[in-house]
Amino acid sequence: MFYARLSNRVTTVADKAQAKKMAYQIMTSFDKNYRWFSRVTRGAQERFEKGQWQQAIAASKERISLYEQSLASAVAELYDFIMDHQKDRQFWELLKKAFAELIENHPQYELAETFYNSVIGKVFRHKSIDNSIMFVMSSRCFLAGQDRHKVIHSFDTNATVREMYESIFACYRFNIHFEDRERDMQQLDDALRARLSKEELASVTAVEMLKPVFYRGKAAYLVGRICMPERTVPFVIALHTNENRQIYVDALLTERQDLSVVFGFARSYFMADTQYPAELVAFLHELLPNKKVFELFIALGHYKHGKTAFYRNFLDHMEQSDDQFEIAPGIRGLVMMVFHLPSYGVVFKIIKDEFAESKKITREHVIDRYKLVKMSDRVGRMADTHEYVNFRFPLDRVCPALLEELQQTCASSVELTDDELIIKHLYIEKKLTPLNLYLQQETDPDKLHNAIDELGTCIKQIAMANIFPGDMLHKNFGITKHGRVIFYDYDEICWMDERNFRSIPKSDDPYALDTLSVAPNDVFPEQFEHFIVGKRPFKEMLKTLHGDLMTPEYWREAQQRVSQGTIHNFTPYPKSRSFSRSS
Numbered sequence: 001m002f003y004a005r006l007s008n009r010v011t012t013v014a015d016k017a018q019a020k021k022m023a024y025q026i027m028t029s030f031d032k033n034y035r036w037f038s039r040v041t042r043g044a045q046e047r048f049e050k051g052q053w054q055q056a057i058a059a060s061k062e063r064i065s066l067y068e069q070s071l072a073s074a075v076a077e078l079y080d081f082i083m084d085h086q087k088d089r090q091f092w093e094l095l096k097k098a099f100a101e102l103i104e105n106h107p108q109y110e111l112a113e114t115f116y117n118s119v120i121g122k123v124f125r126h127k128s129i130d131n132s133i134m135f136v137m138s139s140r141c142f143l144a145g146q147d148r149h150k151v152i153h154s155f156d157t158n159a160t161v162r163e164m165y166e167s168i169f170a171c172y173r174f175n176i177h178f179e180d181r182e183r184d185m186q187q188l189d190d191a192l193r194a195r196l197s198k199e200e201l202a203s204v205t206a207v208e209m210l211k212p213v214f215y216r217g218k219a220a221y222l223v224g225r226i227c228m229p230e231r232t233v234p235f236v237i238a239l240h241t242n243e244n245r246q247i248y249v250d251a252l253l254t255e256r257q258d259l260s261v262v263f264g265f266a267r268s269y270f271m272a273d274t275q276y277p278a279e280l281v282a283f284l285h286e287l288l289p290n291k292k293v294f295e296l297f298i299a300l301g302h303y304k305h306g307k308t309a310f311y312r313n314f315l316d317h318m319e320q321s322d323d324q325f326e327i328a329p330g331i332r333g334l335v336m337m338v339f340h341l342p343s344y345g346v347v348f349k350i351i352k353d354e355f356a357e358s359k360k361i362t363r364e365h366v367i368d369r370y371k372l373v374k375m376s377d378r379v380g381r382m383a384d385t386h387e388y389v390n391f392r393f394p395l396d397r398v399c400p401a402l403l404e405e406l407q408q409t410c411a412s413s414v415e416l417t418d419d420e421l422i423i424k425h426l427y428i429e430k431k432l433t434p435l436n437l438y439l440q441q442e443t444d445p446d447k448l449h450n451a452i453d454e455l456g457t458c459i460k461q462i463a464m465a466n467i468f469p470g471d472m473l474h475k476n477f478g479i480t481k482h483g484r485v486i487f488y489d490y491d492e493i494c495w496m497d498e499r500n501f502r503s504i505p506k507s508d509d510p511y512a513l514d515t516l517s518v519a520p521n522d523v524f525p526e527q528f529e530h531f532i533v534g535k536r537p538f539k540e541m542l543k544t545l546h547g548d549l550m551t552p553e554y555w556r557e558a559q560q561r562v563s564q565g566t567i568h569n570f571t572p573y574p575k576s577r578s579f580s581r582s583s
């Protein structure tokens with residue numbers, strides 16, 4: 001740590017004043033950043049009401065990129081101070097203290113701490129993760145519930161179910177009309193009565209709903225829970241709009257599993273406007289105890305704070321476990337070296353130093369593709385990734401075979417100290433069961449059928465989101481515990497219009513194919529059947545379920561639809577939950 005080389009000195013009154021000034025400046029930059037984030041988020045209601053789906057995509061991208069922009073200007077503004085003090089450890093400690101004091105009553109103090117960490121990270125080029133100068137640990141323990149009243153509306157349930165719904169919709173107001181309000185109220189009423197018994201309904205003490213509406217894609221969600229003496233049940237109303245810009249209720253979700261998929265890691269971030277994100281997350285965590293806090297911050301778009309929360313969770317997990325990091329199960333990647341800790345739910349991915357001959361790509365290209373996916377609508381089919389620099393692992397937890405392979409394949413990204421393995425650049429990603437392993441190990445025919453069906457649907461939905469997956473071999477997909485197939489190999493992806501989908505010419509001449517002239521961007525979907533799944537029964541199953549995927553017509557049509565700006569609605573819950581229609 002370069003600041004530690006200098007001797008400590010006594011801090012002066014001037015130092016303290018300087019630290020306060022700088023801390024104030026960082027907080028001001030953070031506040032500006034949060035106002036920007038909130039402005040984009042608040043716009044979601046209007047985009048939803050007006051059906052501005054292209055603008056919604058642009059807003060999503062803007063919100064992802066605004067953090068780096070805010071950070072860059074925060075660091076630029078501090079630069080003069082930084083030059084004065086960069087070699088004085090005590091000053092940085094003083095600065096952290098001053099910042100912690102400033103944000104003591106800040107409604108987003110935990111996000112402010114992350115912003116502060118990012119500033120310090122930039123200054124020290126992420127060389128050091130040190131709690132004395134950063135908030136590796138938070139400055140205080142978050143007391144969930146303190147601000148609960150600021151994030152939830154509580155609805156009286158003493159009257160009828162219908163009256164409860166009336167009061168909910170009197171509270172959440174939209175500037176467009178319902179397509180058929182009476183029908184929707186009745187459907188909601190019936191749905192709740194079908195899910196809860198009479199006794200349960202009579203025992204309901206309250207319905208608590210989060211104040212912000214959750215917008216994503218073409219849908220809006222009212223998110224809450226039904227409280228009964230013995231248990232709580234998720235209570236989520238999904239709203240859509242029709243082509244006449246009228247609103248309608250599409251579903252009532254009361255199953256935790258459905259909600260878990262709605263808050264899945266392979267979707268875009270929600271737009272849910274709040275000044276109390278940690279309180280919101282705490283409530284969501286009660287609804288979804290199997291999700292990690294960091295996953296929920298990420299689902300709300302606070303992906304940088306999600307990284308901080310992830311790191312804290314990771315350190316906690318390291319304390320509580322003693323297993324070793326090892327090479328991830330499955331087929332080794334040609335581009336990425338992937339490892340995991342068996343007891344933990346993520347994989348770590350590092351770009352290899354050299355790629356196999358067949359991969360005509362560069363390291364920059366791979367980074368660019370991962371970025372492209374991060375900025376895109378992942379439509380529930382592409383895993384989100386989080387980029388870290390100088391990530392540290394305790395060396396005694398890294399198994400020798402992994403260490404050897406890392407040194408062989410990723411030497412330029414790896415640094416070793418006496419007791420640490422430092423990876424200079426890596427991605428973390430949710431751990432899934434690689435589909436190739438799943439298909440080998442699973443014996444239940446229904447589950448296998450579902451997996452193959454999901455594989456085809458996954459490829460189709462990615463295409464509808466304007467991404468050509470490139471390498472569609474089944475090993476590049478994983479499957480979740482809910483049986484959803486998700487794509488995770490991004491190095492060969494491109495936009496749909498970057499490929500030319502061609503038919504194989506029909507000819508009796510067996511040598512005709514050998515003489516066919518093929519451009520680098522040409523793709524022959526009729527050959528996909530040989531490249532997606534290997535085993536004959538699975539091939540046949542895929543052909544039966546998704547035979548259209550193996551025709552150039554399908555791909556050209558998909559290409560045309562995206563080029564016309566058609567934006568699909570990727571409903572995250574099963575069709576069977578939808579009241580009226582699939583849109």
Ligand SMILES: Nc1ncnc2c1ncn2[C@@H]1O[C@H](COP(=O)(O)OP(=O)(O)OP(=O)(O)O)[C@@H](O)[C@H]1O
Nearest residue numbers: 329330331333334335336338430431432434488489
């Ligand atoms: N999210 C994940 N969960 C579980 N395993 C994973 C995950 N991501 C990757 N893997 C494992 O690591 C392997 C290599 O990962 P990935 O496909 O991302 O690498 P790659 O080098 O891009 O592959 P390719 O050689 O096909 O280009 C996968 O085949 C799988 O076995």
